Amino acid sequence: MDTTAILSRILDAHRDQPGALLPVLHEVQEAFGFIPPETVPAIAKALNLSRAEVHGVISYYHHFRQEPAGRHVVRVCCAEACQAVGGEALAEHARTRLAGSEVTLEPVYCLGLCACGPALQVDETHLHAAMTPAKFDALVARLESEG
Amino acid sequence: MRTTVYVPGDAAALALGADAVADAITATAAACGIELRLVRNGSRGMVWLEPLVEVVTPQGRIAYGPVTVDVVGSLFAANCFAGGEHPLRLGPTEAIPWLARQTRLVTRRVGVVDPRSLTDYVARGGGEGLRRARAMAPAAIVQAIADSGLRGRGGAAFPAGIKWRTVHDATAAQKYVVCNADEGDSGTFSDRMLMEGDPFCLLEGMVIAGRAVGADRGYIYVRSEYPHAIAALDAALAAAGDFLGDFHVEVRKGAGSYVCGEETALLESLEGRRGIVRSKPPLPAIEGLFGQPTLIHNVITLASVPDILAAGAAAHRDLGSGRSRGTLPFQLAGNIRHGGLVEVPFGLTLRELLYDFGGGSRSGRPLRAVQVGGPLGAYLPESQFDTPLDYEAFAAIGAGLGHGGIVAFDDTVDMAKQARYAMKFCAIESCGKCTPCRIGSTRGVEVIDRIRAGDRTQIELLEDLCETMVQGSACAMGSMTPIPVMSALHHFPEDFA
Numbered sequence: 001m002d003t004t005a006i007l008s009r010i011l012d013a014h015r016d017q018p019g020a021l022l023p024v025l026h027e028v029q030e031a032f033g034f035i036p037p038e039t040v041p042a043i044a045k046a047l048n049l050s051r052a053e054v055h056g057v058i059s060y061y062h063h064f065r066q067e068p069a070g071r072h073v074v075r076v077c078c079a080e081a082c083q084a085v086g087g088e089a090l091a092e093h094a095r096t097r098l099a100g101s102e103v104t105l106e107p108v109y110c111l112g113l114c115a116c117g118p119a120l121q122v123d124e125t126h127l128h129a130a131m132t133p134a135k136f137d138a139l140v141a142r143l144e145s146e147g
Numbered sequence: 148m149r150t151t152v153y154v155p156g157d158a159a160a161l162a163l164g165a166d167a168v169a170d171a172i173t174a175t176a177a178a179c180g181i182e183l184r185l186v187r188n189g190s191r192g193m194v195w196l197e198p199l200v201e202v203v204t205p206q207g208r209i210a211y212g213p214v215t216v217d218v219v220g221s222l223f224a225a226n227c228f229a230g231g232e233h234p235l236r237l238g239p240t241e242a243i244p245w246l247a248r249q250t251r252l253v254t255r256r257v258g259v260v261d262p263r264s265l266t267d268y269v270a271r272g273g274g275e276g277l278r279r280a281r282a283m284a285p286a287a288i289v290q291a292i293a294d295s296g297l298r299g300r301g302g303a304a305f306p307a308g309i310k311w312r313t314v315h316d317a318t319a320a321q322k323y324v325v326c327n328a329d330e331g332d333s334g335t336f337s338d339r340m341l342m343e344g345d346p347f348c349l350l351e352g353m354v355i356a357g358r359a360v361g362a363d364r365g366y367i368y369v370r371s372e373y374p375h376a377i378a379a380l381d382a383a384l385a386a387a388g389d390f391l392g393d394f395h396v397e398v399r400k401g402a403g404s405y406v407c408g409e410e411t412a413l414l415e416s417l418e419g420r421r422g423i424v425r426s427k428p429p430l431p432a433i434e435g436l437f438g439q440p441t442l443i444h445n446v447i448t449l450a451s452v453p454d455i456l457a458a459g460a461a462a463h464r465d466l467g468s469g470r471s472r473g474t475l476p477f478q479l480a481g482n483i484r485h486g487g488l489v490e491v492p493f494g495l496t497l498r499e500l501l502y503d504f505g506g507g508s509r510s511g512r513p514l515r516a517v518q519v520g521g522p523l524g525a526y527l528p529e530s531q532f533d534t535p536l537d538y539e540a541f542a543a544i545g546a547g548l549g550h551g552g553i554v555a556f557d558d559t560v561d562m563a564k565q566a567r568y569a570m571k572f573c574a575i576e577s578c579g580k581c582t583p584c585r586i587g588s589t590r591g592v593e594v595i596d597r598i599r600a601g602d603r604t605q606i607e608l609l610e611d612l613c614e615t616m617v618q619g620s621a622c623a624m625g626s627m628t629p630i631p632v633m634s635a636l637h638h639f640p641e642d643f644a
Binding site: 018019022025047049053056057060061062064079080083084085109110111112114116117119124125129 | 194418419554
């Protein structure tokens with residue numbers, strides 16, 4: 001299916017839903033890995049919004065991407081509970097290790113894994129707690145070899 | 148007869164390898180010709196023991212933990228799936244002192260039931276509150292909530308009964324119940340654990356609330372960082388059948404904005420806009436979602452409702468201390484040896500929680516500072532550890548319980564750096580509506596940087612800036628960010644030298 005067909009399927013499913021913009025954007029991002037700029041006019045039209053309103057929402061929320069991410073996304077928790085057990089050192093290690101990698105590194109502010117930090121998330125659903133730099137390197141090596 | 152084995156599917160257990168353990172148990176059982184029924188329960192909340200595997204025996208559920216894939220073979224060799232001895236054997240789960248000393252009400256089924264099974268939920272007392280509520284007039288349900296003394300568990304601790312009465316008394320063709328599951332505070336995970344471990348309890352609370360205030364539609368707004376909670380709620384809704392009656396619930400996924408935990412920003416987000424706070428009044432109870440009267444509560448508040456109806460308002464009211472009634476599921480986090488979920492009545496001291504339950508720091512070094520109530524909560528020094536955990540006692544020392552998150556730091560912490568982080572976090576997450584928060588947070592980072600570089604004359608400026616943010620911000624994000632900053636400065640001045 002091409003972009004237009006996928007988009008109209010998503011928009012049709014949400015046309016009558018009150019406050020549909022976030023659910024629509026989530027599905028668009030799930031389908032394409034990001035929110036392609038060319039989808040914005042169609043989303044705006046379907047939901048009776050201006051393009052500026054749609055763009056404003058996309059750019060406001062940290063979760064929505066306007067550009068594709070790398071093959072994998074690793075989000076390292078940078079919030080207080082993880083800071084208390086070496087989260088900053090892990091984040092620093094991750095920055096160095098992933099410089100130039102096809103794996104995208106992002107900060108996240110709490111994954112709710114606060115009693116077993118430092119914590120991180122891979123591609124939204126895979127979680128890792130009690131991380132160390134050594135475990136991080138093993139994880140990244142696996143992600144990079146998966147292709 | 149097939150033995151039932153529980154391996155948690157809770158996010159913390161998964162992050163510690165529970166899926167691999169479950170797979171290894173299934174594979175080894177098949178290879179040995181042993182028939183097992185594997186249930187993916189929530190977590191009991193003893194996070195340092197995760198993955199915690201439980202085996203059902205005639206003597207009750209026997210716990211083993213923390214289980215790794217490497218030891219699964221030895222568990223089978225030691226006949227653990229009949230409750231056998233093993234170095235990881237912890238005995239009957241309910242008798243583990245850490246758990247036995249708690250008063251689990253709202254989290255009573257978390258880690259116990261199969262979160263996907265309505266049958267299991269009902270077999271363990273679920274549905275009783277709703278059954279009673281259906282036999283009561285809406286006003287009587289509101290009265291029961293008021294009588295229980297329940298206060299909002301999200302952080303503001305507003306009396307729930309007053310909110311319920313306001314929505315009940317409002318006249319409108321459509322009203323809503325909204326569950327705020329945007330649990331963004333670092334150090335908190337009780338909402339997540341409840342949604343993952345006992346989702347039907349939250350749904351039941353929402354249906355009762357809907358009946359009481361006259362709403363037939365509900366939304367659960369879950370942060371995008373909690374995909375497993377969203378999946379658990381979706382699964383529960385799919386399995387709910389007519390348990391919800393004519394009440395309709397929709398799960399909505401947030402998009403990574405901390406401010407959306409503020410109720411009016413959350414409503415904006417639900418309506419499809421940027422999560423920017425609204426001016427109050429009007430209160431959401433009068434003019435909330437889509438301009439209609441809306442009862443908006445945190446997960447734990449709504450999940451407390453079924454038990455209040457089932458056990459009676461008095462059972463809730465008779466626990467606690469002062470005007471803080473009932474229990475609060477505290478969350479022990481950060482640099483703590485035995486971290487996890489501790490539901491106890493209000494009134495224990497912070498020290499009891501940190502040492503009797505938490506066992507001190509994970510690093511073995513002395514605890515130096517504890518942040519209570521999330522990123523907008525105060526940093527407390529050791530001299531304040533004897534403060535009783537109740538809303539008023541914390542307010543009296545310029546702190547708050549918030550959502551019950553407790554983050555411990557050992558003596559390697561640099562409190563000026565933590566103060567800087569508080570301002571930085573505010574700068575990242577500010578919705579931008581009001582100037583003190585949007586600009587003040589960035590100026591705050593700069594001022595703290597100058598202090599850390601040795602310019603002590605900037606301390607007065609930081610105090611002024613905090614005063615401006617407290618007085619001039621539109622919501623808690625800007626007005627409470629100064630709390631961690633100023634508490635760090637006041638209690639740990641040596642770090643700002």
